[in-house]
Amino acid sequence: MILMEHIVREGHPALRTRAEEMKFPLSETDRELSEDLMEYVINSQDPDLSLEFGLRPGIGLAAPQLNISKRVFALHIESEDNEAISFIAINPKIISHSVEKTYLAAGEGCLSVDRDVEGYxxxxxxxxxxxxxxxxxxxxxxxxxxxxxxxxxxxxxLNGVMFFDHIDKNKPYKDIPGATPFERD
Structure with missing residues (x-):
């Protein structure tokens, strides 16, 4: 079971390195890694397990956050229509995107960052x-x-980029043209 002590923190070189593609069929180690990532995000959202094991709640976790240079992450989210969005993504890519932008109105956080980072x-x-x-x-x-x-x-x-790299350092709450803020309930 992945615990907070297994998650590398800001400043660790693994968080700034482009992860390697995974090969199929997956080795048993890679299969277990994928399942462990999912297990963490599910367990971390359970108030009892989170408290018992000292897990910070998260909706996603990527292999580089465990100092493993592999292109895999797990997401587990309740969507706006209360349907769970839960999957393991191996060698993921964005193949198309909207022109419209968005951002979390409350800002983003990260299991590898132990501080509040302000900005859109x-x-x-x-x-x-x-x-x-x-x-x-x-x-x-x-x-x-x-x-x-x-x-x-x-x-x-997976590309060695941290969320705060996208924040304007001089004006962290600067208006983002064409963006609609996303507010989580």
Whole structure:
């Protein structure tokens, strides 16, 4: 089980390195890694497990955050219509995106960052993604709102980019042209 002590923090070189593509069929180690990422985000959202194991709640976790240079992450989110968006994305890509931008009105956070970072992080409002599941099956999804924001945040981890790299250092709350803020309930 992944615990907070396994998650590398801001400043660790793994968070600034482009992760390697995964090969299929997955090794048992890679399959377990994928499942462990999903287990963490699900467990971290359970108030009892979160308290018992000292887990910070998260909706996404990427392999580089565990100091593992592999292109895989897990997302587990309740969407606006209360349907769970929950999947493991291996070798993920954004294949198209909206012109319209969005950002989390309250700002983004990260399990690898132990401080509050103020500012707006511009993201595409809607994206179409392509990735592979643990069996090597390709899938496509259209994501919007929080799911689109979270996917882009985790994809950045696979490319060695941190969310605060997108924030204007001089004007962190600067208006983002063509962007609609996303407010989470």
């Amino acid at each position: 992080v511009p993201r595409y409002a809607r994206i179409t993604i392509k990735a592979y599941d643990t069996e090597g099956n390709e899938f496509k999804k259209r994501l919007k709102g929080l799911a689109a924001i979270a996917f882009q945040h985790e994809l950045d981890h």
